[in-house]
Amino acid sequence: MDQIIENIFESILDGAQKVTEAKVKEALESGLSADKILNEGLVAAMAEVGRLFEEGEYFVPEMLIAARAMQSGLSILKPILVEEDFKPIGKVAAGTVKGDLHDIGKNLVCMMLEGASFEIVDLGTDVKPEQFVEAVRDHGCNVLAMSALLTTTMPNMKATIEALETAGVRGKVKVMVGGAPLTDQFAKEIGADGYAPDASQAVSLAKKLMAA
Numbered sequence: 001m002d003q004i005i006e007n008i009f010e011s012i013l014d015g016a017q018k019v020t021e022a023k024v025k026e027a028l029e030s031g032l033s034a035d036k037i038l039n040e041g042l043v044a045a046m047a048e049v050g051r052l053f054e055e056g057e058y059f060v061p062e063m064l065i066a067a068r069a070m071q072s073g074l075s076i077l078k079p080i081l082v083e084e085d086f087k088p089i090g091k092v093a094a095g096t097v098k099g100d101l102h103d104i105g106k107n108l109v110c111m112m113l114e115g116a117s118f119e120i121v122d123l124g125t126d127v128k129p130e131q132f133v134e135a136v137r138d139h140g141c142n143v144l145a146m147s148a149l150l151t152t153t154m155p156n157m158k159a160t161i162e163a164l165e166t167a168g169v170r171g172k173v174k175v176m177v178g179g180a181p182l183t184d185q186f187a188k189e190i191g192a193d194g195y196a197p198d199a200s201q202a203v204s205l206a207k208k209l210m211a212a
């Protein structure tokens with residue numbers, strides 16, 4: 001691993017937000033690609049945070065400050081990953097489902113979709129089924145993107161699809177789902193139109209769903 005990527009990785013584990021920001025800038029200046037910094041530095045560090053949490057070495061406060069450091073690094077990469085001045089190819093309503101506050105993966109998916117010229121209506125976290133329905137109805141979204149990181153909140157994806165059906169708007173929107181505990185099988189079971197395991201595959205999926 002490049003020394004500077006290692007520094008970014010360590011700074012996130014330490015929750016050292018300012019160091020993460022400085023090192024991400026330094027890495028870009030040294031010519032490393034935003035993609036490499038993102039995947040080998042930021043995303044890899046969060047996976048390690050998860051492992052340390054599982055082993056009882058990290059607790060919620062450590063996860064939280066690591067997440068803040070990761071988000072600061074991400075905000076520096078955003079202008080590079082997302083092109084300004086684009087003509088939208090579709091509108092996506094995105095959010096983390098009810099009861100779930102994890103937003104790093106969802107933000108990354110939004111950023112990549114924006115970079116691929118989708119307009120994003122970001123509903124944030126803890127989004128109730130009726131809020132998703134409202135967004136589809138009020139903003140005329142073509143795609144609804146739901147994220148869940150907790151096994152306990154995954155059922156709220158099905159509840160959202162049911163709410164779309166009840167409101168009579170299910171046929172107007174393609175539903176895609178993702179998040180670490182999900183599988184393709186789960187997506188099929190709940191009646192989603194597609195599942196993507198990561199942010200870049202979320203872009204291909206959204207394009208495929210738009211074309212269908």
Ligand code: B1M
Pocket residue numbers: 043046047049050051053054060061063064067099100101102103104105106108109144145146147148149150151152176177178179180181195196197198199200202
């Ligand atoms: Co939480 N947490 N957390 N946490 N947290 C996990 C998810 C956990 C797996 C940790 C563990 O035990 N190893 C575990 C869940 C266990 C389970 O459900 N089986 C867990 C737990 C238990 C909890 C709490 C219950 C802890 C507690 O309070 N006792 C609590 C719940 C709070 C709540 O939501 N109601 C909690 C809280 C938190 C923090 C707030 C401290 C913080 C979140 C901060 C934030 O997001 N702003 C946090 C964090 C940081 C994590 C871990 C460590 C990292 C998550 C992350 O950001 N990963 C996580 C462990 C892990 O995932 N290994 C963990 C990086 C991110 C880039 O990846 O989100 O997977 P990810 O997104 C990927 C893909 O999944 C995919 O693309 C992304 C990029 O490639 N993707 C999509 C995601 N959404 C998509 C949507 C798509 C397509 C692809 O289409 C629509």
